[in-house]
Amino acid sequence: YLRATAGNDLRVLKQFLSMEKLSGLNLPSQFKIEFAVKNIDGDTNDVFFCKGTFDGRPVSAYVKVNKNPELSLSNEYAILTALKTSNVPVPEVIWYGGELNEVLIVAAVPGEIVWDFIDPRRRHYNKDKAILYLRACGECLGKIHNLALTWPAQKRPRLYGLIGEEHVQDERFSRLVLWIQMNNIAVRNQVFVHGDFNTASVLFDNDRISGVIDWEFAGNGWREYDLAWFLRERSCFLNTEEERSAILEGYKKYSAYNAEALCWCEVLNYLHFAYWDKKNDPDYTSLALGRAEELAGIG
Numbered sequence: 001y002l003r004a005t006a007g008n009d010l011r012v013l014k015q016f017l018s019m020e021k022l023s024g025l026n027l028p029s030q031f032k033i034e035f036a037v038k039n040i041d042g043d044t045n046d047v048f049f050c051k052g053t054f055d056g057r058p059v060s061a062y063v064k065v066n067k068n069p070e071l072s073l074s075n076e077y078a079i080l081t082a083l084k085t086s087n088v089p090v091p092e093v094i095w096y097g098g099e100l101n102e103v104l105i106v107a108a109v110p111g112e113i114v115w116d117f118i119d120p121r122r123r124h125y126n127k128d129k130a131i132l133y134l135r136a137c138g139e140c141l142g143k144i145h146n147l148a149l150t151w152p153a154q155k156r157p158r159l160y161g162l163i164g165e166e167h168v169q170d171e172r173f174s175r176l177v178l179w180i181q182m183n184n185i186a187v188r189n190q191v192f193v194h195g196d197f198n199t200a201s202v203l204f205d206n207d208r209i210s211g212v213i214d215w216e217f218a219g220n221g222w223r224e225y226d227l228a229w230f231l232r233e234r235s236c237f238l239n240t241e242e243e244r245s246a247i248l249e250g251y252k253k254y255s256a257y258n259a260e261a262l263c264w265c266e267v268l269n270y271l272h273f274a275y276w277d278k279k280n281d282p283d284y285t286s287l288a289l290g291r292a293e294e295l296a297g298i299g
Contacts, residue, residue, distance in 0.1 A: 019033065019036050021038070021046070021048070022036055022048060022050070022063065025063075025065065025101045025103055026097060026101055026103070027063075027095075027097075027103065027105075028054075028095050028097065028105075030054055030055045030056075031052065031053075031054050031094075031095065031105065032052045032053045032054075033050050033051075033052040034051055034052040034053075035050065035051040035052070036048050036049070036050045036051075036063075037049055039062075044067075044068065044071070044196075044214075044216060045064050045065060045066055045067055045068065045071075045073070045216070046064070046065040046067050047062055047063070047064050047065075048062065048063045048065075049061075049062055049108065050062070050063055054094055054095070054105075059094065059107065060107070060108040061094055061105050061106060061107055061108055062091075062105070062106050062108060063103060063104075063105050064076075064103065064104045064105075064106070065101060065102070065103055066101070066102035066103075071155060071216055071217075072098075072102065073096070073098070073102045073103070073104040073216065074096070074098060074102070075152075075155065075215070075216060075218065075219065076104060076214075076215040076216045076218070077093060077096040077104055079151075079215045079218050080093050080106065080215060081093060082149065083147075086147060087143055088140065088143055088144055088147070088212055089109075089209060089210060089211045089212060090211060090212055090213075090215070091106035091107055091108075091109050091211055091213060092106065092107040093105070093106055093107075094106060094107055106213075109203050109205075109210050109211030109213065110203075110205045110210050110211075111203040111204050111205030111206075111210040111211065112124055112203060112204060112205075113199065113200045113201070113202065113203055113204075114133055114134075114137055114199050114202045114203070114204055115199035115200050117129060117130060117133050117204060118130040118133060118134060118199065118237050118238070118243075119199075119234075119236055119237045120236055120237065121236055129207065130237075130243070131242060131243065131246045132207075132246075133204060133207075134238075134243055134246040134247050134250070135246040135247065135249060135250035136204075136208075136209055136250060137202050137209075137230065137247060137250065138246065138247035138248060138249065138250025138251035138252075138253075139250040139251065139253050139254060140202060140209055140212060140250075141194070141197050141226070141227060141230060141250075141251055141255075142250065142251040142252065142253055142254030142255035143254050143255075144192065144193070144194055144197070144212075145191045145192065145193065145223055145226070145227075145254075145255040146191075146254050146255050147192045149192040150220075151192055151218070151219045151220050152219050152220065153219050153220050153221065154193050154195045154217055154218060154219035154220060154221035155195060155216065155217040155218075155219060156195060156217050157221065159225065159268075159269075159272060160188070160222055160225055160268075161268075162177060162180065162268075162271075163272060163275065164275060165177055165271050165272070165274075165275045168275065168278070172289045172293070173271070173274070173275075173289070175293075175298055176267065176271050176289070176292050176293065176296060176298070177271070179267065179296045179298060180264070180267060180268055180271065183264060183296075184264075185224075185260070185261045185264045185265075187261075188222045188224075188261070189222065189223045189224065189257075189258065189261065190220055190221065190222065190223070191220070191221070191223045191255075192218070192219070192220060192221075193218060193219065193220070193221035193222070193223065193225075193226035194212070194215065194217070194218050194226060195215070195216070195217025195218045195219065195221060195226065196214055196216070196217045196229070197212075197226060197229060197230045198229065198230060199230075199237075199238075200214075201213050201214045222265070223255070223257060224257055224258060224261040224262040224264075224265045225265040225268075225269070227251060227257055227262060227265070228262060228265035228266040228268075228269045229269060230247065231244060231247060231248075231266060232266075232269055232270065232273065233287070233288075233291050235283070235284060235287060263295055263296075266291075266292075266295050267292045267295050267296050270288040270289070270291050270292035270295070271288070271289075271292055273285075273288045274288040274289045274292070
């Protein structure tokens with residue numbers, strides 16, 4: 001009873017704090033919020049799931065609030081507007097404003113993130129469907145890279161090179177840094193990229209992709225690095241050749257990639273995550289370094 005009461009009190013507190021945070025924003029007057037709770041998984045922007053009405057019409061929506069001065073939700077707003085008639089399903093934009101606090105309100109997309117279906121630890125995991133879902137994700141990214149969109153550069157081009165790994169006093173880092181420098185890819189195929197295509201940005205409903213979300217970093221960028229970002233192995237999933245092959249087979253249905261460039265991007269990407277996690281998650285750092293060494297062919 002005490003645990004249930006405490007859990008209920010925590011939910012009420014989270015809702016109260018979320019409503020208080022939203023009340024301080026310059027939201028449109030026609031948006032009446034009846035329920036709100038902050039999404040604790042978001043780290044790029046503050047994201048709140050809300051229920052209420054907009055112009056008197058019941059809505060379930062996500063309110064995204066920019067908390068990074070180096071980014072802009074205007075890029076995501078423009079991209080969602082441009083893609084609403086494309087073959088890539090995206091959320092409907094309800095409202096965008098940027099006078100005081102940059103805010104984007106999008107309609108909630110039905111379904112669950114693909115992570116829930118492919119990670120054995122998660123509630124919707126289905127081994128028989130996981131491969132099919134990953135192939136569908138590969139197809140979706142292939143479609144994105146095949147879009148005829150002319151756009152400014154994507155928002156994280158610094159990731160296309162070393163970001164501090166060269167200063168880490170560790171032999172494994174040093175060997176991989178040298179490999180990256182000695183095998184640099186001179187020709188980098190530029191297409192329209194999502195910029196953060198991962199297992200939390202693709203939603204499935206009734207075994208079909210219902211939406212692709214989180215387009216803040218999208219723009220003209222490096223095809224193979226965008227693909228490498230999705231291929232990254234985790235400790236419990238995306239760690240078999242069958243899963244990897246499913247993604248690449250799906251991708252090749254709509255786009256092509258350079259295998260040498262993809263390998264280089266994957267090594268670099270693993271090196272980035274090893275660098276980011278070396279203090280907080282040394283186990284994953286070791287996994288990422290091992291995968292990078294395997295791809296690079298060094299021991």
